Structure formats: C-alpha cells, structure tokens
Amino acid sequence: MGTTNNKTYKIAVIPGDGTGPEVVREGLKVLKAVNAKYRIKMDLTDFDFSGERYMRTGEVLPVNAIEELRKFDAIYFGAIGHPDVKPGVLEKGVLLKIRFELDQYINLRPVKLYPGVYTPIKGKGPEDIDFVVVRENTEGIYVGTGGFLKKGTPDEVAIQTSISTRKGVERCLRYAFECSRKRNKKKKLTLCGKTNVLTYQFDLWDRAFNEIGDKDYPDIKRDYAHVDALTLYLIECPEKYDVIVTDNLFGDIITDLAAVIQGGLGVAAGGNINPEGVSMFEPIGGTAPAFTGKNQINPLAAIGSAALMLASLGEEEAAKAVETAIMKVTPMMKSMRAAEMGMGTDEVGDKVVAAL
Numbered sequence: 346m347g348t349t350n351n352k353t354y355k356i357a358v359i360p361g362d363g364t365g366p367e368v369v370r371e372g373l374k375v376l377k378a379v380n381a382k383y384r385i386k387m388d389l390t391d392f393d394f395s396g397e398r399y400m401r402t403g404e405v406l407p408v409n410a411i412e413e414l415r416k417f418d419a420i421y422f423g424a425i426g427h428p429d430v431k432p433g434v435l436e437k438g439v440l441l442k443i444r445f446e447l448d449q450y451i452n453l454r455p456v457k458l459y460p461g462v463y464t465p466i467k468g469k470g471p472e473d474i475d476f477v478v479v480r481e482n483t484e485g486i487y488v489g490t491g492g493f494l495k496k497g498t499p500d501e502v503a504i505q506t507s508i509s510t511r512k513g514v515e516r517c518l519r520y521a522f523e524c525s526r527k528r529n530k531k532k533k534l535t536l537c538g539k540t541n542v543l544t545y546q547f548d549l550w551d552r553a554f555n556e557i558g559d560k561d562y563p564d565i566k567r568d569y570a571h572v573d574a575l576t577l578y579l580i581e582c583p584e585k586y587d588v589i590v591t592d593n594l595f596g597d598i599i600t601d602l603a604a605v606i607q608g609g610l611g612v613a614a615g616g617n618i619n620p621e622g623v624s625m626f627e628p629i630g631g632t633a634p635a636f637t638g639k640n641q642i643n644p645l646a647a648i649g650s651a652a653l654m655l656a657s658l659g660e661e662e663a664a665k666a667v668e669t670a671i672m673k674v675t676p677m678m679k680s681m682r683a684a685e686m687g688m689g690t691d692e693v694g695d696k697v698v699a700a701l
C-alpha cells in the first residue's frame with residue numbers, strides 16, 4: 346500500500362461561507378486519515394475567499410489570488426454566498442473566475458446512488474443509478490458576453506450570448522469519451538443538447554461528437570438526447586446512462602436534477618477539472634444558511650469531492666478507499682438531508698474515518 350511517488354501535494358483550501366467550513370472540515374478529516382493509511386503527503390494552505398471577506402474588505406478576490414492558486418496541485422472548495430450580496434457578484438467574482446482563469450474546462454459530476462440512500466424514483470436502486478455527467482465548464486452562456494441598451498427604460502434591451510468553440514467542445518467531448526472508456530461499464534456516451542432549436546451551437550457539438558467518435562472511439566456507443574427529454578428520461582430510466590456530456594448551462598440544470606435522484610445535494614460531489622492544470626473540487630450544494638453552524642449539514646458531498654481530488658491527483662487507490670468507506674456509512678444514516686441524518690456533521694466524518 347502507498348502512494349506511487351514521494352511527492353507532497355500542495356492543496357489550497359477555500360472553505361468559503363455558510364456550511365462550507367463545516368463540510369470542508371470533515372473532508373479534511375477524512376483526507377488526513379486516508380493520507381496516513383496510503384502514505385500520501387499533503388501540504389494545506391487556507392484561503393479566506395468568501396462573501397464574508399467581501400463584505401469586510403470590499404474585495405471579491407485579491408489581485409494576486411489566481412496567480413497564487415496556480416502554484417497548487419489542487420484546490421479544495423466549500424461553498425460561497427452571502428445573503429447581503431447581490432446574486433452574481435460572488436459567483437462571477439470567485440467561483441466562475443477560478444473556473445475560467447484556471448481553465449477548468451470540465452465539470453465532472455458523478456451521479457451514484459449509494460447503498461441505503463433514499464431515491465424519490467420508485468423501484469430504482471443503486472444498480473440503476475450510476476452515471477457521470479461531464480459538463481463543459483468554461484464556455485456557453487457562462488462566458489458573460491452581453492449587455493444592456495437603454496437600461497431601466499421601457500425600451501430596454503438585454504443581450505446575453507452563448508459561445509461554443511470547436512476547441513472547447515472538442516476537448517470536453519474527448520474527456521467524456523475517455524471517461525466512458527475508463528469506466529468500462531456500458532461504454533456509452535450520451536450527448537445532451539438541443540439540436541432542434543440551438544441549430545448552430547449544437548450542430549457544432551453534434552458534428553464534433555460524431556467525427557471524434559467515428560475516428561477515435563469506435564468502442565464507445567453514441568447516443569443523443571434533447572435536454573428537455575433527458576430530464577424526463579433521467580427520472581424514468583436512469584439505468585440507460587453511462588456518461589452524459591453537455592454544455593455549461595444544460596449541465597448545470599441536469600446535475601441538480603440528477604443530484605436529487607442520488608439522494609440530494611448532501612451527497613453530490615463535483616470537480617472542476619483542468620486535466621493539464623490546477624483542478625478544484627467542491628460539493629455541488631451551496632452555503633445552506635439555514636443550517637450554518639448547527640452541525641446538521643451532510644458532509645458526504647464534500648468528502649466525495651475529496652475522493653475525486655485524490656483520483657485526479659493520481660491516488661486512485663486512496664480515492665477508491667474513501668468511496669468504499671462512504672458506502673459503508675450511508676446505510677447507517679437515517680437520511681441524506683440536513684438535520685435528518687440521525688447524526689451530526691462531525692459524526693458522519695468520524696464514521697467515514699472509522700470505515701477506512
């Protein structure tokens with residue numbers, strides 16, 4: 346047992362706001378335990394980027410923050426948001442800024458129903474719900490191009506443009522094909538789009554999908570679903586999916602839906618990945634202000650994100666161990682929902698450590 350190299354990983358930790366610090370604490374607790382077991386060395390550096398800091402200093406991110414973050418092997422992120430800050434300021438100024446500046450072009454969101462976890466879909470179990478969403482993470486409507494004309498007048502015009510580039514689409518598709526090959530399960534990649542209406546952008550996606558698939562991934566079956574239909578299929582027949590690839594906005598939407606079928610945001614882990622650079626791992630859920638400081642929030646999404654971080658650093662064995670430990674703990678929990686788990690946030694972390 347042990348890591349394949351003698352490296353000390355430099356990890357930037359951004360606990361953020363609300364319940365972010367609580368779930369990050371449990372994630373770090375689990376990392377500490379798994380690192381000891383597998384002789385992995387990590388050097389953690391805390392950053393206080395948050396809505397709270399913004400309210401105090403008026404600065405969303407310090408000027409040198411991105412350059413600082415570039416020096417790390419990975420970033421571990423909690424959640425960001427503040428009830429007194431206008432929507433968009435912190436999201437664009439911190440989270441999206443890091444995703445874009447560090448070119449984390451993949452948002453990887455595994456959707457897996459763990460043992461003993463309630464899914465609202467009747468008659469479906471862990472064998473039916475096990476797929477991965479690969480969301481493009483640096484393009485689409487998220488680029489923020491647009492503006493107002495005659496703002497605040499009756500003649501007001503608001504424009505927001507979605508951008509897809511061949512390069513951006515292609516690298517995302519290749520990552521998704523590779524992901525299906527690596528999983529080695531159904532060997533199927535579903536493109537989720539809207540070719541019937543977004544006849545430019547998804548025409549590009551569709552052509553690239555088929556060209557790349559024909560040329561380099563003949564072993565992977567190709568499948569297509571319009572995004573509206575896919576929301577229906579994910580409820581009706583989640584067992585049909587292996588890897589789903591889609592653009593930034595559709596990926597954002599379908600992964601909230603997908604989180605519900607895997608037990609909720611309390612278990613939904615994610616990674617913002619730059620395969621050639623610095624990646625950032627975060628639970629999909631937000632700051633959950635109603636539960637802040639109460640030791641009631643579910644830390645499994647953050648713990649699962651730590652496992653994704655280990656895997657992306659190449660510590661596959663340790664990542665697997667964390668996931669296996671999570672799967673031993675979920676059956677002991679009453680619910681995946683905050684305040685209904687039948688145990689505290691810290692106890693969930695302790696149980697995962699014990700299961701390791």
Ligand code: IPM
Binds near residue numbers: 436441597629
């Ligand atoms: C997510 C979130 C973000 C997004 C928000 C907070 C900007 O919903 O990570 O899915 O839309 O990407």
Ligand code: MN
Binds near residue numbers: 601
């Ligand atoms: Mn979202």
